[in-house]
Amino acid sequence: MSLATIDRAPLAPVSPAPAPAPAPSQPGDSRRLRAVPTGTEARGFVLYVGIDEAKAAAAGTDLGALVEQLKALVGDLAPAAETYAAVALAPVGAGGRDVDVVRLALQDPAALAQHRHTEEAPSPKHRTGVVIDISRKRVVLDGDPAALTYKEFELLQYLVLREGRTIERAEIIASLWSAGDDEIPNERTIDVHVRRLRAKLGDYEDIVRTVRGVGYRFDRHADVSIRQASTPSPDFF
Known part of the structure; x- marks a missing residue:
């Protein structure tokens, strides 16, 4: 028995589908170098290699x-x-x-x-503490003089000379302000004067303590030095 021969036409080669062309870069494309601002173009790059x-x-x-x-x-x-x-x-x-x-x-x-x-960058400030110089009417913070006004120093001095005692606001006003002063604070505005004093004391503001509902007190710390005058202060009697 003879086998019939079946002619098969050769298959035409199938060309692979062309790969899609890459989409052009858009201004917001993540492939764009972020370091290149709008209106400029990248011309190269620098690669720093650290190795000895x-x-x-x-x-x-x-x-x-x-x-x-x-x-x-x-x-x-x-x-x-x-x-x-x-x-x-x-x-x-x-x-x-x-x-x-x-x-x-x-x-x-x-x-x-x-x-x-x-x-x-400034080096950290060397802390040397507070010097309250009664004799020279000045305060030194970590070696630098504090820019206290005359009245602010009087307020601090009044508290310092009565260390450990709570001073009422009414006493502060009566002792440090007189009828001839241009402006006499009331018990509410005395808090403003104390707040300004504390701001100028910087990191040492807590040497002037608030006693809630009563007034203010000076608390000496280990880093506070007081230089007394050679004669008694006129406000201490």
Whole structure:
């Protein structure tokens, strides 16, 4: 029995569907470099690599080999790219993170700004306490004179000379203000005078304590020094 031969027409090759073209970048596209402001274009980038010769040697390479391999990688990914390498030098034993030293040595604007801010930042104030100088009518806070008015110093002095005793507002007014004064506070506005005094005492404001419903009291701390006058104060009798 003979087998019938069935002719089969060759199948036409099927071309794969063309891949969709990538959508053009939009201004809000996440692929756009965020560091590039509107109206400008990116012309390249800087990659800071922080590694010293000892660390490179420990990894089985050296700085020159790293540079050449990175340049070769860029050439493979983007043949039209131009590359330039610079080595950052720093004094031996300078310390700090390698990448921070590199950024500073190569004049990275952000690193320069941070370095400038660090240099200009004031050092913490050395606390030496409060000196209440009755004889010279002045208060010194951590070595700097406080800008108290005459009446503010009188108020503080009145409390200091009666240390530990709570002074009523009416007594303060009667003792520190006279009928000839331009403005005589009442028991409510005396709180304003105390608040201003405390503000000028800064970190030491709590040496003037409020006794709720009564008045004010001076509390001496270990960091408070009082220099008495050689003669009794005229307001202490």
